[in-house]
Amino acid sequence: MLNALWLGFFMVAAVAAGVQWLALGDADVFARLIASLFSMAELSVQLMLLLFGTLTLWMGFLRIAEDAGLIRILARLLGPLFTRLMPEVPAGHPALGLITLNYAANALGLDNAATPIGLRAMRALQTLNPHPESATNAQILFLVLNASSLTLLPVTIFMYRVQQGAADPTLVFLPILLATSASTLAGLISVALVQRLRLIDPVVLAWLGGTALVLGSFMALLASLGATAVAALSSLLGNLVLFGLLVVFLLAGLWRRIPVYESFIAGAREGFDVCKDLLPYLVAMLCAVGVLRASGALDGMLDAIRWLTQMAGLDTRFVDALPTALVKPFSGSAARAMMIETMQHFGPDSFPALLSATIQGSTETTFYVLAVYFGAVGVQRVRHAVGCALLADLAGVLAAIGVCYWFFG
Template sequence: MLNILWLAFFLIAAVAGVFQWLVLGDPDVFSRLVASLFDMADLSVKLMLLLFGTLTLWMGFLRIAESAGLVQGLARLLGPLFRRLMPGVPAGHPALGLMTLNFAANALGLDNAATPIGLRAMHALQTLNPDPKSATNAQILFLVLNSSSLTLLPVSIFMYRAQQGAPDPTLVFLPILLATSASTLTGLLSVALVQRLRLGDPVVLAWLGGGALLLGGFMALLASLSAGAVAALSSLLGNLVLFGVIIAFLAVGAWKRIPVYESFIEGARDGFEVCKNLLPYLVAMLCAIGVLRASGALDLVLDTIRWAAHGMGLDTRFVDALPTALVKPFSGSAARALLIETMQHSGPDSFAALLAATVQGSTETTFYVLAVYFGAVGIQRARHAVGCALLADLAGVLASIGVCYWFFT
């Protein structure tokens, strides 16, 4: 799928370039296409340098949390909930701890770090699979929750916004929190409906009801504030939570007498290994997106959607962020490239860039996750995983649009 998508970007750009040259009389289009290749290659290297630091930093802190037993403690805390949502997984099974660590990495926005952990979790779940070619209910729920983007602290998106010159990189913290809650809840409810999970169980109700009450109360508080106050609160909470998580990891690690510095270095080394393989993918996708924009093809598609939205009497500002939403289910690197390109084209704090960042943080690369996670263990029958995951993605996109109109207009 990714191979077809990447090739299609270049072929569409070539056709659009020829059209602009022969029909519209614009021979300069080819100079713009070539210039975009070099510009995006240069941008890829600059982003990579920042990504090296960010990913190694957070992988280091995650290793401290793991060594201090925070992850295992979270697994024990979530154990009663997992036993009801995944009755096929016995208590104390290694998959529970791995899934918890995967969710923690996703919550911190470290999707590249979460993938290898998620693969280990999927392998652990596969040991319980009576039919190795068909996904179990537990594997489907795990995959759908992954594809619903459990992003509570989108560090990577903060990093991209900072790199593009946003004066307040954490401005999208609350919009992403609300939108990702909608996508995750939709994914969970859709799987629960298909698998007939007992959501009326007291333990499940306590978790879901408590979460819903907290989120509802929080949204009621936000509704009572002005747009400026909401933006200021999002910035404050984003930075406060970010630094608070770091201090909590370090404090618990020191209390448990963990060599925090050595643990950090060990985790950071793993982060470096994960990160160093990303540059070719980043260059490939940013260059493909660059020529697509330079050829005018992307603008033509967006203008068509904008025309249709205007005909229905809708506010059309959301259209400029749609490329990220349309590509995200197929490729995280392509969506990341489109997010960066939108920030460069419209400005990091434009409505389009803020919405694209929110969509990036509240949706996931559904087909990529499906192919990698199920392909790694040889599963051929995904059953209801695809439909539930795509439904969660749709909920994330719609929630992102609604939340951004609420916050930024």
């Protein structure tokens, strides 16, 4: 899938450039293509320098939390919920703890750390599968919730906004929180309807009701504020939650008498190892997106969508952020490249860039997750997983558009 997408970007760019040259007489289009390749390759290296520092930093603090037992506490806390949502998984089964760890890593925005844990969780669920070639209900629910991208602390989004010169990197904290909650809720409800799960259960209702109460209170508070105050609150909460979480990790390590410095170094080494292999993928996707934009193909597609939006009498500012939404189900690296390119093209604090970042933080690479997670255990019949996951993606995109008009419109 990723191979076809990457090759398709270049082929579409080549066709569009040929049209620009032969039909419109624009011979400079090829110079723009080459210039875009070199500029995007340079940008990839600049991003990697920041990524090395950020990922090693966060993985170091996460290791402190793990050594201090905070992750195990989280697993015990969420265990009763998952045993009801996945009734075929026995209480205390190792898969439940791994699933909780995976969601915790995703919630903290640590995609690269979440994937290895998620693969271990999928393998543990496969040991309970009576028909190994067909996905079980528990595996589908796990995958759809994973693909719904419940991100409570989008660290990587903040990092890219820092790199692109955003005045306040955490400005999108609350928009992402609201949009990703809509995505996850849509995924959960769709799976529950298909699998006929009993959501009318005291534990499930307590979790869902508590979450809805918190989000509802947030939205009621936001509705009473002006646009400037909403932006200021989003910034304050983003920075406060991020720094407060790090302080909690350190205090927990101190209380448990963990050598926090040594623990941090061990985790940072893991982050460095994860990060060093990402540069080729980043170069590949940023260059592909760069030539797509330079050829005029991307602008042509967006102009067509913008025209249809105008004909419907709707505001068209969201259209410039749609490239991120269109490629996100297929490739996270391509969507990340689209987001970065949108920031560069319009400015990191423009409406399209803010919406693109919100979409990036509230949706997931559905087809990539399907291929990797089910492929790792040999599942070939995915049943209703694709439909439910795509529905969650659609809910996330629509919620992101609505929330960004509310916050930044």
